[in-house]
Amino acid sequence: xxxxxQSPLSLVVHEGDTVTLNCSYEVTNFxxxxxxKQEKKAPTxxxxxxxxxxEKKSGRLSxxxxxKELFSILNITATQTGDSAIYLCAVAYSGAGSYQLTxxxxxxxxxIP
Amino acid sequence: EAQVTQNPRYLITVxxxxxxxxxSQNMNHEYMSWYRQDPGLGLRQIYYSMNVEVTDKxxxxxxxxxxxxxxxxxxxxxxxxxxxxTSLYFCASSTSPSHLSYEQYFGPGTRxxxx
Numbered sequence: 001x002x003x004x005x006q007s008p009l010s011l012v013v014h015e016g017d018t019v020t021l022n023c024s025y026e027v028t029n030f031x032x033x034x035x036x037k038q039e040k041k042a043p044t045x046x047x048x049x050x051x052x053x054x055e056k057k058s059g060r061l062s063x064x065x066x067x068k069e070l071f072s073i074l075n076i077t078a079t080q081t082g083d084s085a086i087y088l089c090a091v092a093y094s095g096a097g098s099y100q101l102t103x104x105x106x107x108x109x110x111x112i113p
Numbered sequence: 114e115a116q117v118t119q120n121p122r123y124l125i126t127v128x129x130x131x132x133x134x135x136x137s138q139n140m141n142h143e144y145m146s147w148y149r150q151d152p153g154l155g156l157r158q159i160y161y162s163m164n165v166e167v168t169d170k171x172x173x174x175x176x177x178x179x180x181x182x183x184x185x186x187x188x189x190x191x192x193x194x195x196x197x198x199t200s201l202y203f204c205a206s207s208t209s210p211s212h213l214s215y216e217q218y219f220g221p222g223t224r225x226x227x228x
Contacts, residue, residue, distance in 0.1 A: 034216065042203060042219035043156070088156065098169050101146065101217065105155035 003027050004091050006104035013111055017079050021107045023089030024071040031092040031099070033065055033072050038086045038106070046074070046087075079111045115140045117220035119204050125226045126194055134189045134223050136204030143209040145187040146171065146217070147179065149200040156203070162187055163209075194227045201225075 007022045025033065032050045036043035047056040049065035049072060056063050060079075065072045076083055086106040093100060117138045126132055138145065146161035148171075158171030162181040176198055178190040187206075191198060201224050205217040 042222055043217075044219075045216050048216055090156075099144070099163065100161065100171065101158060102172065103148075103156040103158075105153065 004104035010108040021074040025091045027093040036088040119220035138206040142206035145206045148203045
């Protein structure tokens with residue numbers, strides 16, 4: 001059973017559109033939720049969220065976490081072709097002295113001119 | 114420059130021929146892990162290590178071994194590779210997760226093909 005579920009799995013938008021990517025999770029001993037962007041190489045870090053309701057923002061990207069409803073969203077405003085990538089959500093959780101990180105399957109975003 | 118390096122970057126091998134993919138980080142990170150990435154399946158954790166001589170299984174450990182003899186190195190060993198281990202592999206490191214800092218620094222990836 002998937003612990004981290006992202007939706008949609010793929011999305012095609014036009015430049016200038018605003019998109020919302022979703023990530024829901026179900027783990028015990030939640031520690032943090034992270035968003036990554038992956039182009040044709042290794043994932044690069046975007047945000048780490050640990051507290052509910054506090055928006056993290058970087059330029060046109062923003063993200064928020066709801067620990068009660070167990071989900072997070074990643075918003076991208078005024079999309080550009082350079083935003084085309086796979087966006088990965090990951091959840092860190094702990095248990096019995098171990099710490100694991102589980103990724104969702106990702107959302108493939110394609111921005112067309 | 115802070116980085117995670119992996120070698121080799123590309124490897125084509127045959128079934129059953131033992132191989133090792135090396136991973137090294139220069140950030141003095143305690144936590145290191147290996148992932149494989151397959152189309153439609155996302156990134157899946159193979160093994161991770163909390164510190165030297167401490168390793169644990171991730172979600173898909175079958176067919177893999179790891180060791181952590183030094184803090185900077187975390188090699189991935191495939192004793193008898195099979196075609197279903199054809200994948201893109203990433204090594205990653207981060208500071209101690211108990212400090213609530215899970216930002217993982219990823220290596221450039223190793224594309225492995227097993228025929």
